[in-house]
Amino acid sequence: MFPEAAIACIALATALWLRPWRMLGSRPGPGGKDDPVASPLITPLLGVLVLLPWVWALPTLHRMPLQLQWSAAPLVLLMLGWPLAIPALLLVAALAHMLSPALGWDDALGLAVWQGVVPATLALLWGAMLRRWCWHNIFVFILARGFLGTVLSVFAATLLGQAAGHALPGVNEDLSRLARWLMAWGDGVTTGMLTAVFVVFRPQWMATWSDAIYLRQPPQA
Numbered sequence: 001m002f003p004e005a006a007i008a009c010i011a012l013a014t015a016l017w018l019r020p021w022r023m024l025g026s027r028p029g030p031g032g033k034d035d036p037v038a039s040p041l042i043t044p045l046l047g048v049l050v051l052l053p054w055v056w057a058l059p060t061l062h063r064m065p066l067q068l069q070w071s072a073a074p075l076v077l078l079m080l081g082w083p084l085a086i087p088a089l090l091l092v093a094a095l096a097h098m099l100s101p102a103l104g105w106d107d108a109l110g111l112a113v114w115q116g117v118v119p120a121t122l123a124l125l126w127g128a129m130l131r132r133w134c135w136h137n138i139f140v141f142i143l144a145r146g147f148l149g150t151v152l153s154v155f156a157a158t159l160l161g162q163a164a165g166h167a168l169p170g171v172n173e174d175l176s177r178l179a180r181w182l183m184a185w186g187d188g189v190t191t192g193m194l195t196a197v198f199v200v201f202r203p204q205w206m207a208t209w210s211d212a213i214y215l216r217q218p219p220q221a
Contacts, residue, residue: 068186
């Protein structure tokens with residue numbers, strides 16, 4: 001439990017030091033500073049806090065031979081940005097604990113770290129590598145960052161969680177790796193699909209998206 005608590009505390013302290021609440025502040029509207037509008041990130045943040053706790057609590061709310069798990073942390077990162085995603089994911093784990101009596105605080109902390117903080121951080125590093133060494137294109141953002149980055153980040157994080165003692169119940173170690181690989185692909189397909197939808201129809205919900213970078217369009221005044 002101590003490694004998970006240390007990772008969560010360090011990540012939360014770093015995120016708060018970056019002052020993520022600034023991303024939720026009002027912004028100048030069409031009429032300038034006298035006509036402020038609410039931050040567009042409020043909607044995806046509320047969606048994450050309402051829906052994701054049920055998804056994380058679901059494996060403990062029913063009995064199945066294989067507990068299917070969905071992280072969604074890379075998607076939360078793409079929508080909210082790392083400083084805001086970290087406290088949101090920690091809150092999601094706390095809400096999942098309250099929703100499921102079978103999910104103790106130790107298990108909730110493990111979820112917060114290995115399904116939330118670690119895959120979101122790995123996805124952040126993957127995105128930084130793409131920004132640095134790969135060309136800037138909408139398809140690179142959707143396929144390489146939204147899809148492939150999610151698969152790699154989630155799979156690596158779950159393997160680290162398994163090494164830390166968070167094994168799938170009733171599944172041996174070799175089969176557990178295969179199951180985690182397949183579940184990571186499910187995470188990647190869902191994240192890639194939603195990334196494509198949001199980039200096209202709701203780009204204001206994606207804190208990591210920029211028309212100026214990926215579409216070569218100047219920012220609107």
